[in-house]
Amino acid sequence: MKITAINVLDIRFPTSLHLDGSDAMNPDPDYSAAYVVLQTDGGLEGHGLTFTIGRGNDIVCKALEVLRPMLLGQNLSRFTENMGAFYRYITGDSQLRWIGPEKGVIHLATAAVINAVWDLWAKQRGQPLWKLLVDMTPEELLRCIDFRYLSDVLHPQEALEILRKWEPSKPQREAEMRARGYPAYTTSVGWLGYSNQKIRSLCRQALSEGWTAFKLKVGRNLQDDLRRCQIVREEIGWSNILMVDANQVWDVPQALEWVRQLLPFQPLWIEEPTSPDDVLGHAAINQALQGSATQVATGEHVHNRVMFKQLFQAQAIGFCQIDAARVGGVNENLAIMLMAAKFGVPVCPHAGGVGLCEYVQHLSIFDYIAVSGSLERHYLEYVDHLHEHFVTPVVIHNAHYQAPQNPGYSIEIRPQSRAVYSYPGGTYWRDALKGSSLT
């Protein structure tokens, strides 16, 4: 199967209108996708996207255009016969590597492209992505990983042993995933822009739907945070789980002080307390929390496996929040999941945004079946917006992600939604921008 054309789309949803997604760092996001479609001569298409929050989505699209010649005209099998080599091929162009390496815009674009190839491969195999991964042997999985810069912490042999340990019992966990699905928590109750009453009613609704774990945004104003934590605890009680998320707003000393005030509410984790680059800062905060019920969680802005390696080395995190499209796609996330397994840190992926829930359900289900073998302290994020734009949206029953059945990586946006929300030429934006200087 040959890749015969590559379409790049700038898709933006006007989420800022309703404060969905508002947090202490990001007051008015327009959830967006830098979107790529690999067309083939085999009748199948590979879809991939990277999530951004508005302005800058066009820069990622430009990077996708620059990557395009590396895939155009190639046979899919050239990539899938050695997915590790494919990762090195995409990330190893020395001129493009200069503007990273493996970080920021070029790595976001890398993720969309690599995930699109995985989507295409899974469709070719007629399997959902998670099942394609589960059916690989440990040796095949290892061949997908670029171990460069990891060998001081995770040797391929060590990774192989982790995978082999869980190999014989994979069928029973696969059956469990097909029957019950993967446990989730909800972020939909606690965006910063929401009123007290909206938080209360969202909590009640979520409880009635079976949710047991709830995340609240914090960090803009301490008194507000205390009030909001109080409201949520009043609604959900103390046997349910509360997480809090500061979205990088604090310096380390400020984080230590602020989080201390939130500890009476016993959050399971404090997410992104400071700069995502600050491994040693996260380590200092996590260290200060020892003996409490709370640990540090981070990852949605951690830009590659080398940064995750150090977060593990420094014992900086109690929860590892991989993102499907911040690092270099499925391949790099395999490496991160294996390191997490080695260090005994639960992988609790970042989701929400545009399509991140659709993506990461595959990674978490695979992680449970083949890498970690555990659901203890594992929760997959769920946010209930924008799913209606996907051809095969996530399905949640009783606060569990139901294992996807359709072939591929579940990331295809409906053609109608692509047409309406393409920026700036889609019908929604043509109207919305009328009279502005952008038209």
Place this chain on the structure above:
Amino acid sequence: MKITAINVLDIRFPTSLHLDGSDAMNPDPDYSAAYVVLQTDGGLEGHGLTFTIGRGNDIVCKALEVLRPMLLGQNLSRFTENMGAFYRYITGDSQLRWIGPEKGVIHLATAAVINAVWDLWAKQRGQPLWKLLVDMTPEELLRCIDFRYLSDVLHPQEALEILRKWEPSKPQREAEMRARGYPAYTTSVGWLGYSNQKIRSLCRQALSEGWTAFKLKVGRNLQDDLRRCQIVREEIGWSNILMVDANQVWDVPQALEWVRQLLPFQPLWIEEPTSPDDVLGHAAINQALQGSATQVATGEHVHNRVMFKQLFQAQAIGFCQIDAARVGGVNENLAIMLMAAKFGVPVCPHAGGVGLCEYVQHLSIFDYIAVSGSLERHYLEYVDHLHEHFVTPVVIHNAHYQAPQNPGYSIEIRPQSRAVYSYPGGTYWRDALKGSSLT
């Protein structure tokens, strides 16, 4: 003075034709600049650029286009009256921050824009950039810095004390810089693509010009490295200084082994032994070198002040190689220089590329006069190509950078060179690409 128009140019020099700039990671760079010109109603222009090595330069240019509306139509004084607030304004757009934060393409573009504003301000003052900085009071300098994420390591009060310590004696060091200039080392003798004979003749020529410090690229093949180190030592002797540079090719265990083999040649530093993101890896290597004549140097790919903070905290580097346009321009480099001063680590900027020598001479001269107060173990990189394209190129006498006299940041590329090397429409590229699919 109002910014009335902003031009963005993609400029590429075909350096790959002669292997200038070849190293173990980057075999065939085309040294390039994502270039921005701020036009004003005052008759002056602010110029800024970011250095890349070819493909991907257009992605940075796209990011410059996206930043354009933040500056267009603004008065220069709105920015210069509080340069710290200006830095937060440019880096704080929450939607654009998502695709960094403060790293990769968006931060490279940030650097070009911020440096262009500094260039314009220095021209308005009629001073070279270094002199504009030197004439600021400690309090004024502090106001240029975004201390966010630094307060656990460098408090503003601490930074103030560093600057005040050197304040009274600034005039004598300024006089010294005007008389003798800033000491440099040369990287021009040892690119990987060069033959033995070319290395020998370049060493001899450099010695005859007064050079005392020489850097060699290593890391592709150990036997080659041993041979090339031997050649350079034969030519320069043992009283002159040798540095080696691996350009990120090793994993940590491999770096430890390889560097051990090079220690008999007593390099002053091993530069970029592994991933620029690997703070703990650099720390492990630097730790292993204790007791030898060699320490770790890095910085040209270290993407912001938070990463430098950790390199200092972890005692990971003996030399701090700031880059003028990898981090967010003058402002962020002020923060990094102050942290280096606190930790007693010499700042030895990365140069070469396109215009990096022109830029960093200002930073090093300022660093000596106002921040570090020392030249001991301080060497500023020099590479002898592409200077002919600059309106006010660097001047080297007796292996010292001569303090720039012209107003501005010395970064203006000659209009003729801009016309010839604009990509892909400039006259050079129009001819070179004739018949390729890019025309």
